Amino acid sequence: MADLPEQIVTRPEELIAACGHLGQHRRFGFDTEFVGEETYHPRLCLVQVATDDRLYLIDPLSVGPLDIFWNLIVDPANLVIVHAGREEIRLCKLWTGRVPGNLFDLQIAAGLVGLAYPLGHGTLVNQVLGGYVAKGETLTEWRDRPLSPKQIRYAFDDVRHLLALWQRLSEQLTELGRVEWAREEFSRLAVIATPVGASDERWRKLRGVGSLDRRGLAIVRELNRWRDEAAEQTNRPVRSIVRDDLLIEIARRSPSREGDLRVIRGLPRRFVGSILEVVKSAQAIPLEECPAVFEREQDPPQAAILASALSAVLGHVCAQVRLAPNLVANNQDIKLLVRTHLQNGQVPVESPLAVGWRSRSVLPELMAFLEGRNSLRVADAMSAAPFSLTPVKPGDNHPPEG
Numbered sequence: 001m002a003d004l005p006e007q008i009v010t011r012p013e014e015l016i017a018a019c020g021h022l023g024q025h026r027r028f029g030f031d032t033e034f035v036g037e038e039t040y041h042p043r044l045c046l047v048q049v050a051t052d053d054r055l056y057l058i059d060p061l062s063v064g065p066l067d068i069f070w071n072l073i074v075d076p077a078n079l080v081i082v083h084a085g086r087e088e089i090r091l092c093k094l095w096t097g098r099v100p101g102n103l104f105d106l107q108i109a110a111g112l113v114g115l116a117y118p119l120g121h122g123t124l125v126n127q128v129l130g131g132y133v134a135k136g137e138t139l140t141e142w143r144d145r146p147l148s149p150k151q152i153r154y155a156f157d158d159v160r161h162l163l164a165l166w167q168r169l170s171e172q173l174t175e176l177g178r179v180e181w182a183r184e185e186f187s188r189l190a191v192i193a194t195p196v197g198a199s200d201e202r203w204r205k206l207r208g209v210g211s212l213d214r215r216g217l218a219i220v221r222e223l224n225r226w227r228d229e230a231a232e233q234t235n236r237p238v239r240s241i242v243r244d245d246l247l248i249e250i251a252r253r254s255p256s257r258e259g260d261l262r263v264i265r266g267l268p269r270r271f272v273g274s275i276l277e278v279v280k281s282a283q284a285i286p287l288e289e290c291p292a293v294f295e296r297e298q299d300p301p302q303a304a305i306l307a308s309a310l311s312a313v314l315g316h317v318c319a320q321v322r323l324a325p326n327l328v329a330n331n332q333d334i335k336l337l338v339r340t341h342l343q344n345g346q347v348p349v350e351s352p353l354a355v356g357w358r359s360r361s362v363l364p365e366l367m368a369f370l371e372g373r374n375s376l377r378v379a380d381a382m383s384a385a386p387f388s389l390t391p392v393k394p395g396d397n398h399p400p401e402g
Helices: 012-025 067-074 086-096 106-112 121-129 149-160 162-176 179-193 199-205 214-234 244-253 258-262 269-283 301-321 331-343 356-361 363-370
Strands: 006-009 027-035 043-050 055-058 079-082 103-105 374-378 387-391
Touching: 006 012, 012 027, 012 055, 012 067, 027 086, 027 149, 027 162, 043 149, 055 149, 067 086, 079 162, 086 179, 103 106, 103 179, 106 121, 106 162, 106 179, 121 162, 162 179, 179 356, 199 214, 214 244, 214 269, 258 269, 301 331, 301 363, 301 374, 301 387, 331 363, 356 363, 363 374, 363 387
Parallel strands: 006 055, 027 079, 079 103
Antiparallel strands: 027 043, 043 055, 374 387
16 A cells, blocks of 8 residues: 555645545545644544545645535445544544444454454554554644644554555454454444543542542532533633642532632632532532442452452453453453452443453353353463363362361
């Protein structure tokens, strides 16, 4: 693909022609460059697209509205190939209210055929195609014009190999019978990338929230909601409105007048009135309607040992069937599985292991070990899958007497 024609699209008529070309191909690679540190919504600075016979850089700063392009992205008739496409999904949802209609994420596909997860773009190109992609403009200033030759080369290279990667990984998915698995994962990615009401529970992760009572939690929840709305309305980063630690401090103090807020160092004075109104509304919530205090899980000593052993089982199973363990489950998923097994033996419904291909192809192996129906031993220390999972015979799992 190194010799494909390259075009920088800067005028509306060029965008129309480029989208006409994309619509004819019905399959194209897609990437973006954006700047998001200084605003609530990221500023889209460049769109890169690749077909089998052409590469495009679309300049949203000069080309005008991109509606015609976004319509192609959300059209299920078009296969949109991305690498680690969470941000591309978010941008699509921001501008259209919809997610891509037919997405293929190369990073996920790589994990489903046994490569590591997550793999960077350059590493993926090297491992699958044997090529090399220079990375040097990741933190470049994409808002400046004109773009430098290095920026242009970097941007074209980001999509140059996407279709070739798609071809190779698609073939491997088909060989392994995992095309449906991939579709399931791509749909899951779209949901994770664009959660509904994300800010409603994000406050639970603020540092220090565990020290608050139910009333304090209600204050933090309402303040976080107000802060998110204020940031969106002014298109500013959330933490530039009020810092996280100050939300906790306000909730701890539960102020009743503006003077109680003015003594808090670092709190923007222009927001004092609005903050006090939010606090008072939270103070008026009936206590039984305030958020519950989540007791910190106190795992028994054996939980950590079991989680470590179960992680080893997961790694072994994935090595046997060519899967990336980190794509199947993370450490928190394993810990949650162990914790709930120790408590009531039920697989937690919120765990990704409880649904889809994971529940059918991986979870049974994990539960057979966790429930003592399979034992683990080292069979070949030099093998990529060094263990052996062996069914336990009746009576074998009883501790020795004496």
